[in-house]
Amino acid sequence: MIYLIAPSVTKCNAEGASLICTTCEQALRRYVPTSPLDNDAAVRLVTAGANDTAIFFNPTTEVNLSNAAIKLLRSVGHAFPIAMTVSSRRPPDVANMRQSFDVTEYLALRGGERNIDLAGAAFAREVLSMIQPSLMRSRLSLFLSHRRADGESLARAFWEKLLVLSQNSFRDLADILIGESAQEVLESRLRQSDAVLFFDTRLAYTSEWVERELRIALRNGIPIVWIKVGTHGLPNSFPHPAATPHLFIQDGAVTSDEAEQAVSAAADLVRESAVQILDADARLKEVENIDVEIRDPNKLINAVRIVCGKGMPYPLECTTHLVQFFGTHPRPDDVRGLADFPGKYTARLLLLRGPIPDTLKSQTGPIAARAEDYVDCLEDYMSPQHKASKQRGVIISGAFPDGCTPKDQQDIIDAVRAFAQRILQRGGTIMFGAHPTFVPLIVASARQLRSNDVENALHLYYSKEFVSDLAQYNNHGTVIGVPKAGGRNASLTLMRERMVADEFAVGLVAIGGRLVRPGIVPGVDEEMALARKRNLPVLLIGSVQGRASEIAAEFAVNNWENAPNSFTREENERLRTSGDFAGLASTFLRRLGI
Structure with a gap:
C-alpha cells in the first residue's frame, strides 16, 4: 500500500501543495493501491509495515511532525518527501536519508507555476520506479x-x-x-x-x-x-x-x-x-472485451482472459494468458517463478519494455514479448480498425530544448520512439526535418520495422541552406531537398512549408522543441501554425520539457479554447499530462486514421 499524507498533516502550507497531492494520487491509483491520509486521526489508524510506502510533504515552517506521522514514516519500507519550496528541501530527521522531490527545480524547467499539476504525476512515476521489484534492479x-x-x-x-x-x-x-x-x-x-x-x-x-x-x-x-x-x-x-x-x-x-x-x-x-512498463500494464486493463485479474500486484502479474463471442447465447472457449510485466530483463529465477505460478493458462508471457534477449528466445517455458507489442496486438484484435484507402502520414515536430536535463532527454527519446514505431507499424509515413537529434532515432526504427519499404516510410526534408553533403542521408527514405531562400530564417520557413504541405500528412505531433529566443520563431510554433492553415490536427505532448509543453500549458489555462485540433478538453489534457507515450500514440493515431 502507498500512503499519501496530505500536506496539511505535515504543516506544509505552500501554494500548490494540495493540487500536487491530488494529481499524485490520481496517477498512483492508475497503477497501485493508494490510501490518502487527510488528517492526523487517519494517520494514527494506519498499521504499516516494511512492504508499504509513505509519501509526505516537508513542513514549510519550523514545526515538529506529530508522533503518529513519525511512527508511520519509521514503520514503512520506503518514505518519499516532497519539497514545495527552496527552504523546505531538507526532510525531517525521521526521513533525512531520502532526497526530496524538488518542485521548485521541476517547475523551473517546465514553464513555471502553470505546469504545477504535472509535478504530481511526474513524482508518482518516480516513486513507482523505485518500489516495483520487476521494474528495475540495483545491479545494472x-x-x-x-x-x-x-x-x-x-x-x-x-x-x-x-x-x-x-x-x-x-x-x-x-x-x-x-x-x-x-x-x-x-x-x-x-x-x-x-x-x-x-x-x-x-x-x-x-x-x-x-x-x-x-x-x-x-x-x-x-x-x-x-x-x-x-x-x-x-x-x-x-x-x-x-x-x-x-x-x-x-x-x-x-x-x-x-x-x-x-x-x-x-x-x-x-x-x-x-516506469513506462506500468503504462502498458494500465493500458492492458483498458482494452475492450478482455478481463484482467491482478494475481500479484507487486510483481505485476495478471491473468488476461480474452473473451470470445460476448453476447452470444452459446458458450465459446476463451483464451487465458498469465502475463508479467518487466521494466528490466528477467533473470532465470523470474522465468522459473512465472512458469511455476499456480493455475492453468493457455500461455504464460514475460512482457518486456526493451528488446528480447537471445537467452529468452530459445527456451521452452514462458514466451517473451515486448509489452507494447502485446497490448497493441490485443487492441487491434479486439477493436479492428478499417484500413485507410490511401497512404497517410504524420509530421513529427520538435527537438531537444536548450538546457534539457538527462531525464527529460530520455523522455523525449521515448516519446519520439513510441510515435515513430506505431506510425511505421501501421503502414504510415513519417515526415520530419533533418535535425540531427531526432533523425537517427526515427531512421533506426524505420530500418527495423520497414526495411524493405524505407522510401515510403520516411519523408525527410532538408534545406540546402544548411546541408551540402547528401551522402549522410543514404538509406534515410525519400529525401527531399528544399532550395535556399535568402538567409537562415527564410530557408527554414520554406523547408517547413514544404514539409507541412506533404500530400500524405494528416496530422502533426509536437514533442519537445526549442524555446523562444530573441529574433527567432520556435520551430514548433511555425510548424503548428502551418499545420492549422491546412486544418491538420496538432497533438501537443506536454509531459516532456520543451516548447510543445509551454504551448499546451497556455491552452490549458484558457480551458483549451481554440484548440489546435477537434479533440475534447479531456483528450487534450491527456496529451498534455500523460507520460504513457505508447498509449497516446495508439489512441490518437487511430483518431487520425492510422
Whole structure:
C-alpha cells in the first residue's frame, strides 16, 4: 500500500501543495493501491509495515511532525518527501536519508507555476520506479561502446572501476574467446544490457561498429549514457544519443567519482524508461472485451482472459494468458517463478519494455514479448480498425530544448520512439526535418520495422541552406531537398512549408522543441501554425520539457479554447499530462486514421 499524507498533516502550507497531492494520487491509483491520509486521526489508524510506502510533504515552517506521522514514516519500507519550496528541501530527521522531490527545480524547467499539476504525476512515476521489484534492479548490466583505436584503455579503466562498484559490465575484449564471432556476441550482449555507456572519443564516430551499436540501442529503447572524452564534435551524420553529453571527462585516467557518475546517470535513465512498463500494464486493463485479474500486484502479474463471442447465447472457449510485466530483463529465477505460478493458462508471457534477449528466445517455458507489442496486438484484435484507402502520414515536430536535463532527454527519446514505431507499424509515413537529434532515432526504427519499404516510410526534408553533403542521408527514405531562400530564417520557413504541405500528412505531433529566443520563431510554433492553415490536427505532448509543453500549458489555462485540433478538453489534457507515450500514440493515431 502507498500512503499519501496530505500536506496539511505535515504543516506544509505552500501554494500548490494540495493540487500536487491530488494529481499524485490520481496517477498512483492508475497503477497501485493508494490510501490518502487527510488528517492526523487517519494517520494514527494506519498499521504499516516494511512492504508499504509513505509519501509526505516537508513542513514549510519550523514545526515538529506529530508522533503518529513519525511512527508511520519509521514503520514503512520506503518514505518519499516532497519539497514545495527552496527552504523546505531538507526532510525531517525521521526521513533525512531520502532526497526530496524538488518542485521548485521541476517547475523551473517546465514553464513555471502553470505546469504545477504535472509535478504530481511526474513524482508518482518516480516513486513507482523505485518500489516495483520487476521494474528495475540495483545491479545494472552495462554495455561499454567504444572505438578500440583510442578508447580501449579508457574503457578498460572504466570496466575495472565498475567491477569495484559491483555492476555487471561487458567489454568486447574481456569476455570473448578467440575465434568467436565478436560482433554477433556483442549484439547479443547489447540486447541483454540495461544501458549503454558510449565513450565519445575523437575517433569513435569513425567506427561502423560503434555507430551500429548506438543505432541498435536507439531503435530498441535501450538508454544511452553519452560520455564525452575531449572537446571534439560529432558530425551530424553520426547518431547523437541525446542533445548534450551526460558526462564530460578528460583524456587519461578515470576516477572512481566519474565511474560512479556514469552508473548513476545510467540508473536514472533506466528508471525513467522502465516506469513506462506500468503504462502498458494500465493500458492492458483498458482494452475492450478482455478481463484482467491482478494475481500479484507487486510483481505485476495478471491473468488476461480474452473473451470470445460476448453476447452470444452459446458458450465459446476463451483464451487465458498469465502475463508479467518487466521494466528490466528477467533473470532465470523470474522465468522459473512465472512458469511455476499456480493455475492453468493457455500461455504464460514475460512482457518486456526493451528488446528480447537471445537467452529468452530459445527456451521452452514462458514466451517473451515486448509489452507494447502485446497490448497493441490485443487492441487491434479486439477493436479492428478499417484500413485507410490511401497512404497517410504524420509530421513529427520538435527537438531537444536548450538546457534539457538527462531525464527529460530520455523522455523525449521515448516519446519520439513510441510515435515513430506505431506510425511505421501501421503502414504510415513519417515526415520530419533533418535535425540531427531526432533523425537517427526515427531512421533506426524505420530500418527495423520497414526495411524493405524505407522510401515510403520516411519523408525527410532538408534545406540546402544548411546541408551540402547528401551522402549522410543514404538509406534515410525519400529525401527531399528544399532550395535556399535568402538567409537562415527564410530557408527554414520554406523547408517547413514544404514539409507541412506533404500530400500524405494528416496530422502533426509536437514533442519537445526549442524555446523562444530573441529574433527567432520556435520551430514548433511555425510548424503548428502551418499545420492549422491546412486544418491538420496538432497533438501537443506536454509531459516532456520543451516548447510543445509551454504551448499546451497556455491552452490549458484558457480551458483549451481554440484548440489546435477537434479533440475534447479531456483528450487534450491527456496529451498534455500523460507520460504513457505508447498509449497516446495508439489512441490518437487511430483518431487520425492510422
